[in-house]
């Protein structure tokens with residue numbers, strides 16, 4: 001089996017990245033984490049990836065001003081240099097342009113801390129509490145140009161409990177994220193979830 005070479009893109013602590021790295025160590029897992037890229041130099045996840053012997057790169061978006069495509073071309077160059085097959089966004093807090101999304105179409109996935117299509121965007125746990133939903137969760141989906149709108153690969157939910165705060169709910173959802181992201185990456189790496197197939201299922 002040729003393992004797919006995966007890049008994980010992060011902006012912060014990288015706990016989902018860590019879950020992917022741990023899963024990829026299992027014999028028979030169809031993907032290898034070959035690169036971790038951060039768009040901020042002090043992303044805590046970088047040290048964690050280095051500790052695991054994984055190549056890291058920083059492409060600091062602030063060096064590119066408002067030129068999003070220039071930032072993405074630098075990112076793309078890193079991905080090419082490391083012969084990356086699949087890209088996992090894991091707490092990567094930059095919106096990607098249609099140019100980048102189309103270039104990686106079907107090979108670019110994201111985890112979002114909500115049961116999409118509910119609560120796209122930021123502050124999902126606060127908004128779930130305000131909306132009074134009984135269940136909340138996480139979703140892994142293919143990335144399409146419209147934010148948080150791509151075909152869903154996997155999602156799972158947890159109950160919202162009386163007395164929950166943003167922090168307690170976020171922690172419960174995070175444990176779902178750490179479980180479903182490696183499962184979803186496996187499906188994509190094995191070709192069992194593809195963008196056209198998943199899109200057809202949701203029609």
Ligand code: GAR
Nearest residue numbers: 012013014015016090091111112113
């Ligand atoms: C995760 O909860 C992830 O779902 C979320 O950021 C957190 C990153 O945590 N992503 C988004 O909100 C994307 N819009 P991590 O760095 O520990 O994986």
